[in-house]
Amino acid sequence: MHYRQIPPPDHLKDQIRYFWILESHTEDPSKAFRTMADGSPGLIFQHPDKGVMYQNDKQLPGIFVYGQATRHAEIRLTGKFSTIGIYFYPHALKSIFGLNAETLTDSCVNLDLLTTERGFRISEQLANIETFADQIDVLASYLSQLITKSGQDGDAAMQHALFRIIQSKGGISLVDLREELQLSERSFERKFKQYVGVTPKLFSRISRFQASLSQLRSNDFDKLSDIAFGNDYADQSHFIRSFKEFAGFSPYQLRKNATEVMENFSQLIK
Numbered sequence: 087m088h089y090r091q092i093p094p095p096d097h098l099k100d101q102i103r104y105f106w107i108l109e110s111h112t113e114d115p116s117k118a119f120r121t122m123a124d125g126s127p128g129l130i131f132q133h134p135d136k137g138v139m140y141q142n143d144k145q146l147p148g149i150f151v152y153g154q155a156t157r158h159a160e161i162r163l164t165g166k167f168s169t170i171g172i173y174f175y176p177h178a179l180k181s182i183f184g185l186n187a188e189t190l191t192d193s194c195v196n197l198d199l200l201t202t203e204r205g206f207r208i209s210e211q212l213a214n215i216e217t218f219a220d221q222i223d224v225l226a227s228y229l230s231q232l233i234t235k236s237g238q239d240g241d242a243a244m245q246h247a248l249f250r251i252i253q254s255k256g257g258i259s260l261v262d263l264r265e266e267l268q269l270s271e272r273s274f275e276r277k278f279k280q281y282v283g284v285t286p287k288l289f290s291r292i293s294r295f296q297a298s299l300s301q302l303r304s305n306d307f308d309k310l311s312d313i314a315f316g317n318d319y320a321d322q323s324h325f326i327r328s329f330k331e332f333a334g335f336s337p338y339q340l341r342k343n344a345t346e347v348m349e350n351f352s353q354l355i356k
Contacts (some may be wrong), residue, residue: 153190
């Protein structure tokens, strides 16, 4: 199994963190993986002749866009898989597709259903291209066209709120942030959910979880309580409960039962 990460072209750097490729050249009945809540939506294309992807035993479309995850999920890949993914920034569903991000939270949509003009199916176009580099070029061009069509100028207030929450690793006071933006609690929550897909409070919790996960990955601690207190959890038990909510494992179980193939995507160890 081989994983690669590719930076986006300059004109898409405000919407895309990176493209990624995951491929296997060996026939395998099934490989099991687990995703985690990571604060970002994405796009996945699985070549139809080289494998099938399932989420919680439900077959996924050949190409789909997914929204914010509020919990972990089980993914299964069968056959010789050939997968391209896009890791978007949190606001991308709105800025690229013109979607209310909340409609795709913990869900996904077949991208071909969003590209019905003149019978165009981007999955068929990608399946007929031989190299990953050319497939990525097609996806980048397609997304650029969508951005032009959507005409979304972005929401400066919500983009500022996103930046402040991420910068603080989920630690900023939402009351202070709301006052800074001069928005009522109800308006702030409504706008943020449309722009990002989840409430500011939940996004802050996911950001804090991701900060603790990064510290766990880097082994930058002596004991788990160091991570807990360093990321403003009330105590170690609070940290572990939150970690299990978003990762599906405790920190100890994650290291024992899974191998991280790429960021927030781990292969389960049988």
